[in-house]
Amino acid sequence: MSKSFEMNRRGFLGSLAAAGLVPAGMVASGPALAQDAGGILRTPFWPAPTYLNSAISTSGPESFLSPKFYDGLLGYESGMVPKPSLATAWEISEDGLTVTFTLREGVTWHDGEPFTSHDVAFTFMEVLKVHHGRGVNTFANLTSVDTPDDYTAVFNLSKPSPAMMRALDSRECPILPAHLYEGTDIMENPVNTAPVGTGPFKLESYEIGSAVVMVPYEDYWDEGYPLLDRFIVQFVPDPATRAAMLESGQTDAIFLGMIPTQEILRIAEMDGFEMTTTGFEAMPSGLQLEFNLENEILANKLVRQAIAHAIDTNWILENVFYGMGQTGASPLHYDQRPFYTTEGVPSYPFDLAKANELLDEAGYPRGEGDMRFKLMLDPSPWGTESINSSAYIREVLRQVGIDVEVRQQDFAVFVTTVWTERKHDLVLYTATMGVDPTIGVHRFYLSSNFQPGTGFSNGAHYDNPEVDELLNAASIEMDEEARIAQYAEFQQIAYEDLPIVKMVDIAAAPTLASTRVHDFAPDALGALGSLKQTWVEQ
Template sequence: MPKFLKPTRRAFLGASASALGLALLPGQRAALAAAPKHGGTATFLISAEPPVLTTIAHTAFNSVFVSAKVTEGLLTYDFDLTPRPLLATEWSVSDDGLRYTFKLREGVKWHDGKPFTSVDVAYSIATIKEVHPRGRNTFLNLTDIQTPDPLTVTLVLSKPAPYLITALAAPETPIVPKHLYEGTKAAENPVNNAPVGTGPFVFKEWVRGSHIIYERNPDYWDAPKPYLDRLVVRLVPDAAARAAALEAGEIDLAPATPIPYSDLQRFEQLPHIGFEKQGYQYSNGISRVEFNLEKPYFQDVRIRRAFAHVIDRNVIHDTINYGYGATIPGPISPSLTKWFVGDLKTYPIDIAAAEKLLDEAGLRRGDDGIRLKLNHDYVPSGETYKRGADYIKQALARVGIDVTVRSQDFATYTKRIYTDRDFDFTFNGMSNLFDPTVGVQRLYWSKNFKPGVPFSNGSKYGNPKVDELLEAAAVEIDQAKRFKQWQAVQEILVEDLPDIGIVSQPEITLYNKRIAGHTVGAEGASGSLADAYIVT
């Protein structure tokens, strides 16, 4: 087995500071050059009420932004996804990629005073494998978890998992206290709503529909952090209200492009507001048009290709997204640079070609000019999806496709798409995450069509060659071979078109310039905020 990897504290801080310096304005870099200050309250904004406050059994968007304030992971990551120590101080991977051994940090305590040990790690990872929506795939090849002593954990795999070392961040793989979870159903445990962790902040209260309060952990293992005395999370579902609160200086930190894109240019001119585009390397979101391949008409690839000749991703980028983000030719975001293929086949906007394909598929215009009537359900997650759906309706009308746009709340949308299968096509967003085996495979692997499981293979796409490539890439430890496998997957997908990649999501954190140290790695604002402090 190779020697343990033990990054030095100096190297970790140097890399983080360098990367952060590239991301911030000169004034912010100067502020970070000064010593962080203790004290003060920071206000953190999210757009909707999270269903739970931990991500042990949940991947809800807003839960991800709060979980790591209390519960930590084994590792954290630089902007380039290089792993760094957190609850684990050293780690090694066997030459065959089947054993991952972690040395844990000494002297760490849970917020209730109990000691943190290897049994907590073993319980958490075993539970995540069983109940976490993505953990089932992440830890698919995990066969045993060994805890030879209180500060050592070894994960034993049946096959290599080359992405695994990047999957251990707090928002994705949180470590929770076994003594508070054991013997319960993890997804239903009340501790999820009043979390107990090892992190820099201690949960204080959750007033539904209003706010969540966290207070400084005075016994945090990484003293003198955290620097903030209190973190108040405000829940503001209305976009106009979020913009007003930011402009008024009532909010210090607001992730995930919290205001309408139409307001961004004006906000860039506000002297007290900063824009941070780093800190989303762990998510890498895209938007896409997804077809329901159980519908007879979408089983004909000519019809799907006709849609691709009509739906102009440049219009969505330039008009709907106000120029933010980037158009994409396939299923992977250009932000995921190790896996992105930019020269994939595309379908130029060509109304005549679309009309010809539809005619050939037997969808000729009726006396009223209509070829087909369809329902379009967009994901209710921001104004861009509604506006994008309206544009798609107008675009398809040019070739005789009569579209009814349907709106609904998030729970109804999720049930309609993934449980009831009562949709024709949808405009939605998905995260590629930190590795395509975790974030992309779930959408195209035939074995991952599971009615009732959200954010899985919603199209019911199946191609034996794609399945073979996906399964091979999931265990391939040679990076060059693995890239070739994913390149082949992308090339097949743009031929088969179970969906149409549209744009990479322009994720931006807006912040009040009085706060610094909030974005220090790939998790960004979904990280712990242990380094955040008030400048003035």
């Protein structure tokens, strides 16, 4: 017997609120109840995006902006409960090898063309399986998408894919217009920066590096939404300026921790502001230091383990993240339960003496200037955490004789330097781990995910056949206990090899907003969703 799903969103949320499981204020009121709905929402952001399309880039700016223009097949309520979006119903075969989606009728693209199953098939087979950093793994077993009619899409899988049904939202898998992408160079298509979606907002203007202005799509399928009259995202590089803009009323909300944590905590205590960490179940994230194993020095496991011992990750947690998270202890995030474990996983406590001992054993004695060798560290310009952490890492590694140069670049150059040109030694960045390890973690460790040109993939060039076998098996295993065992063994092996050392498992990124802003964290995606329910008091 197959499993079928069809859900009424308002009824579902209403039942949760009635049961006291979610605050009543978190239930989107809808246009009829939000009598003052509308307004202009202004938010600063950084870095500026390379694209406005998260189907071809998993970086932070694209992940925030793209879901406003595009829809996914599904959305997710709190608890990652699936809800309809472009798909109104779905059915999974008993063997897990076929998923049939019934698509919403009457939906149009922003240019007026009709949305059909052909758009779904094209997006998954030609874009997400090929160009999306996480999609390469998530949809590895997707062999074809049948389109028996305009409103039916049948996913055919070579093997079961338990993670797939948790990855079909507008951020992770935005559906693209086939009529504008077919027959083109996907990565160079001008629609990537002039989006034409089915989502609640359409592009009014885009000044590269300066601002994106969105306005409601008048023919949006979800009648009455979006509630905002205009949505303005301004790209502001200085975090102190972003904080001052919020405090002075020049902007209305800060999403995804776009100002330093100490400023978030300070402003949250002021009248007229509120903070929440809800609405980010779909993005457990971690700060991780990745080694380029093509570097002869870093190819030596003893060196990598020495560097891990030389860094006090608790210092970074307390001084950069202000305690909002846990120190890293595994390739997985602590919120990726039940798969996360530290049992049997090698640990690297802060120990400068041990670090020096390992570096000596690796054959790198101190030389001129008391240094052993020199490395380049590239911190991500996303937010402030990587840059602030890199200053500490540079100084502490000097204490064990490693001369580290920190190279700061804008986001596009950073991605190109690390994942395309591979002109790096160490790279420090925040990574989304995913609601399932298959979605977010596999991409960093599978040898098949070494794909120069694809950002936030296997940049270490890590290749361990045993790890490949474990991860490939876990991606199709339907028995949860068996998956738990597979991931436990993976964590032990990967943290012994240590192509990546986790600095911090970050707690949910806080949203800080004026109390005039309403319904900004309505579901599991929070600010990484459409924000179509959000409105601002006039």
